[in-house]
Amino acid sequence: MVLERGEVANSWRRERWDSLRLLTPNWQSRLPGYRYEGPDPDGFMTMAEVIAFVAGFAAASGAPVRTQTTVTSVVRAGEGYHVTTDRGDFECRCLVLASGACNVASVPGVRQAVPASVECFTALEYRNPAQLPDGGVLVVGASATGVQLADEIRRSGRPVTLSVGEHVRLPRTYRGKDVLWWMEASGIWNQRYDEIDDLTRARKLPSPQLVGTPERATLDLNSLSDAGVQIVGRLAAVRDGRALFSGGLRNQFALADLKMDRLLDAFDEWARSHRRDADVGPTERFEATRPPASSRLDLPLATGEIRSIIWATGFRPDYSWLHVPVVDPKGYLRHDGGVVDAPGLYAIGLPVLRRRKSTFIHGAEDDARDLIEHLAGYLANSP
Numbered sequence: 001m002v003l004e005r006g007e008v009a010n011s012w013r014r015e016r017w018d019s020l021r022l023l024t025p026n027w028q029s030r031l032p033g034y035r036y037e038g039p040d041p042d043g044f045m046t047m048a049e050v051i052a053f054v055a056g057f058a059a060a061s062g063a064p065v066r067t068q069t070t071v072t073s074v075v076r077a078g079e080g081y082h083v084t085t086d087r088g089d090f091e092c093r094c095l096v097l098a099s100g101a102c103n104v105a106s107v108p109g110v111r112q113a114v115p116a117s118v119e120c121f122t123a124l125e126y127r128n129p130a131q132l133p134d135g136g137v138l139v140v141g142a143s144a145t146g147v148q149l150a151d152e153i154r155r156s157g158r159p160v161t162l163s164v165g166e167h168v169r170l171p172r173t174y175r176g177k178d179v180l181w182w183m184e185a186s187g188i189w190n191q192r193y194d195e196i197d198d199l200t201r202a203r204k205l206p207s208p209q210l211v212g213t214p215e216r217a218t219l220d221l222n223s224l225s226d227a228g229v230q231i232v233g234r235l236a237a238v239r240d241g242r243a244l245f246s247g248g249l250r251n252q253f254a255l256a257d258l259k260m261d262r263l264l265d266a267f268d269e270w271a272r273s274h275r276r277d278a279d280v281g282p283t284e285r286f287e288a289t290r291p292p293a294s295s296r297l298d299l300p301l302a303t304g305e306i307r308s309i310i311w312a313t314g315f316r317p318d319y320s321w322l323h324v325p326v327v328d329p330k331g332y333l334r335h336d337g338g339v340v341d342a343p344g345l346y347a348i349g350l351p352v353l354r355r356r357k358s359t360f361i362h363g364a365e366d367d368a369r370d371l372i373e374h375l376a377g378y379l380a381n382s383p
């Protein structure tokens, strides 16, 4: 039985901004035994298309989904679990936590010190620029969400300041192919969780600066600067009505550029060693991220220059309903590749769950197969 508090594809229906398109190309929209079959494999789905895709999978797979059913509590009971919902209780031997990795916005504590005159929105609340008051906007966070929202809000004519911390820079296309083609073909996205040196860090890596547009444009800090977005460092504090930013942008940029170049080197090496050089374009290297001539270290928040703040500072799961001692003090699940630290309990859809690609829609393909194998073995061997 699959329990869903809203409708099928609820997060795509309720928790995304209007203009969002997937940053993964259509050919990568795959679920077990089901894939995008339309005319534009290199395009990027709109939210309406994603909803139709996931709903299509639910119908094609015949999954026994009970919608409008919110799980309010899970406790261990005998050899299994007791699940309480707003539409009745259930007992089960095995339980798969597929409640998502992005249920709540992670907002830094400095939000408390933001003057009341500045309107705050998380990425889960933001829908479109018309929602914002006129005037300057501070976007905090420069991963996939932050760069996309900074770009959209700047296009609406508002002055935008983007606060940049650690980030992952990627070109949209490399040597004529989508960068995610390279991630998949080179095997990097398939790398298993137990082969990754620093798994804790890999699970906390920010999403790459990427956008899915019909033009397949690269969206990076250089293109945002060119569009007039003011780039500042990491938001370190809000004090006396002023936002204070770290210096060291130059180092942040150098690090992100270095990591991108290393990844491109790995792609080149893969193409060479797999004799694929003839199938792709010539090697490329991209302009280094340009540090702003003078980056501001503080910004008054109470004088009207900034009228709203978008917190694009990441998301985290919500397990407030899970009363099984498997959640660490920071709110993250203790699991080994999705096998949770309690008998018969599993998780799917979390960052680098079993592979680097686990956090993406198509990551469920292999993860689901592995976990079902484990789950079936557990059921077969338990009394």
Ligand SMILES: Cc1cc2nc3c(=O)[nH]c(=O)nc-3n(C[C@H](O)[C@H](O)[C@H](O)COP(=O)(O)OP(=O)(O)OC[C@H]3O[C@@H](n4cnc5c(N)ncnc54)[C@H](O)[C@@H]3O)c2cc1C
Pocket: 003, 004, 005, 006, 007, 008, 009, 010, 011, 012, 016, 021, 022, 023, 024, 069, 070, 071, 072, 098, 099, 100, 101, 102, 103, 145, 315, 321, 348, 349, 350, 359, 360, 361, 362
């Ligand atoms: C802004 C954004 C952009 C993204 N872009 C891409 C992209 O371009 N490509 C890509 O592959 N991936 C993308 N992702 C990641 C994508 O969301 C995940 O790959 C995918 O949604 C994981 O599916 P899921 O079913 O595990 O989680 P979710 O889609 O989060 O689904 C979890 C479901 O559980 C339900 N639920 C939660 N709690 C309860 C409860 N207590 N009781 C009942 N139901 C509950 C929710 O309503 C929800 O429907 C993006 C994520 C975000 C946040």
